[in-house]
Amino acid sequence: MHNAIVNQVLPALRMMASGENVLTLRLDDREIFANATDEQSLRELLIMGEDAKILVVDETTDPTDIVSDLEVKLSMWKEEREDHPDYVLLKDIGLVALAQHAAQLDEMLGKDEHDYLVSFGRLANKIAVVTGAAMGFGSGIAGMLFMEGANVVIADWNEVEGQKAADFLNKEAATSNRAMFVKVDVSDAASVENMITETIGFFGGLDLIVSNAGVLRAGGLDEMTPENFDFMTNVNYKGYFLCAKYSSAVMKIQSKYRENYFTDIIQINSKSGLKGSNKNFAYAGGKFGGIGLTQSFAMELMPFKIKVNSVCPGNFFEGPLWSDPDKGLFVQYLRAGKVPGARTIGDVKAFYEKQVPAGRGCRVQDVFRAILYIIEQEYETGQAVPVTGGQNMLN
Numbered sequence: 001m002h003n004a005i006v007n008q009v010l011p012a013l014r015m016m017a018s019g020e021n022v023l024t025l026r027l028d029d030r031e032i033f034a035n036a037t038d039e040q041s042l043r044e045l046l047i048m049g050e051d052a053k054i055l056v057v058d059e060t061t062d063p064t065d066i067v068s069d070l071e072v073k074l075s076m077w078k079e080e081r082e083d084h085p086d087y088v089l090l091k092d093i094g095l096v097a098l099a100q101h102a103a104q105l106d107e108m109l110g111k112d113e114h115d116y117l118v119s120f121g122r123l124a125n126k127i128a129v130v131t132g133a134a135m136g137f138g139s140g141i142a143g144m145l146f147m148e149g150a151n152v153v154i155a156d157w158n159e160v161e162g163q164k165a166a167d168f169l170n171k172e173a174a175t176s177n178r179a180m181f182v183k184v185d186v187s188d189a190a191s192v193e194n195m196i197t198e199t200i201g202f203f204g205g206l207d208l209i210v211s212n213a214g215v216l217r218a219g220g221l222d223e224m225t226p227e228n229f230d231f232m233t234n235v236n237y238k239g240y241f242l243c244a245k246y247s248s249a250v251m252k253i254q255s256k257y258r259e260n261y262f263t264d265i266i267q268i269n270s271k272s273g274l275k276g277s278n279k280n281f282a283y284a285g286g287k288f289g290g291i292g293l294t295q296s297f298a299m300e301l302m303p304f305k306i307k308v309n310s311v312c313p314g315n316f317f318e319g320p321l322w323s324d325p326d327k328g329l330f331v332q333y334l335r336a337g338k339v340p341g342a343r344t345i346g347d348v349k350a351f352y353e354k355q356v357p358a359g360r361g362c363r364v365q366d367v368f369r370a371i372l373y374i375i376e377q378e379y380e381t382g383q384a385v386p387v388t389g390g391q392n393m394l395n
């Protein structure tokens with residue numbers, strides 16, 4: 001894909017073409033479309049060709065020139081007709097379809113379709129990326145965003161589980177929003193940039209990124225190798241910077257072309273970002289640092305209506321990190337005799353649950369409620385919201 005053109009042109013087009021409701025866009029860059037030279041040759045390729053409302057843009061190379069051309073042509077278009085174009089042909093690049101929701105884009109670009117209701121959830125038609133969404137918290141958060149009507153990008157380095165999660169959502173979908181999988185390594189700049197380009201190419205913009213992918217290799221100073229320290233820091237700390245860098249660039253463009261359009265960058269932090277963690281400093285240090293990034297990004301990005309917040313969950317006892325029967329922390333702590341007198345995994349779990357005033361571990365639903373709170377606020381940025389059942393309290 002033409003990264004710079006996709007990342008700069010589509011978010012601007014999305015906002016310039018939208019009326020009361022914000023549109024969803026998709027770029028089809030197959031050669032047959034990219035090589036179409038005029039409206040007539042394009043009509044012959046389209047299913048609804050005869051009636052399609054098509055706008056042709058002649059600029060081909062510089063994203064700024066393409067956006068300027070679009071700006072002029074769209075304002076003339078709007079003067080003459082009530083509605084937005086169905087398609088915009090970007091010569092040499094591809095065909096962009098514009099619609100109220102993603103299921104309509106499937107139809108317009110000739111994809112297989114099933115019956116659906118137009119999404120009506122609290123996040124209907126929003127476009128959200130969740131990193132580390134193949135399993136654990138990320139997978140749960142992506143599922144709940146989808147249930148609230150959002151288009152969701154499952155971004156993860158685990159291709160098998162990530163693709164499965166996206167297929168599952170699309171198969172079960174009774175509504176007009178869609179999911180897609182993108183393979184990403186959040187610690188690699190080119191990979192994160194590509195994740196954003198894939199998202200924009202498929203949905204046309206970005207309203208929310210949940211920087212959730214995280215890794216944990218515990219150990220005190222004697223055990224921690226410099227390699228493990230770098231590995232964790234690159235995923236947990238640098239990965240958040242890269243997600244914020246490439247997503248904010250797109251969000252800024254949207255804010256330029258639509259007044260008062262709020263978007264969100266949310267980092268899934270941890271209670272270990274609020275309080276030191278014994279023999280787990282590489283994790284806690286990266287998470288503390290993440291809150292520093294959140295506060296600083298929040299100051300820089302609020303002028304563009306981009307809110308930046310962290311959510312700090314308590315221990316997710318039901319997730320794989322703790323409950324995996326072979327390598328989960330419960331079974332590891334049982335084998336290591338870390339909890340005095342514990343004979344079963346249940347004993348170890350009860351020991352940890354007792355440390356939480358709410359008497360249980362954190363669940364996806366708890367984290368999701370905090371995410372919804374943040375998204376629906378226009379007056380909250382730079383915060384670290386604890387979701388710890390009372391185990392960690394702010395000063």
Ligand SMILES: NC(=O)c1ccc[n+]([C@@H]2O[C@H](COP(=O)([O-])OP(=O)(O)OC[C@H]3O[C@@H](n4cnc5c(N)ncnc54)[C@H](O)[C@@H]3O)[C@@H](O)[C@H]2O)c1
Pocket residue numbers: 131132133134135136137138155156157158184185186187211212213214215235239268269270271312313314315316317319320321322
């Ligand atoms: N599990 C807990 O008790 C707990 C508590 C508080 C906060 N958290 C935080 O929640 C987030 C999710 O944790 P989880 O327990 O659900 O983890 P998990 O191990 O169950 O899932 C993490 C996901 O991230 C993916 N991932 C890891 N590194 C990646 C990379 N470089 N690029 C792309 N994807 C990558 C993995 O493939 C996996 O799908 C993390 O940021 C973690 O620090 C977890």
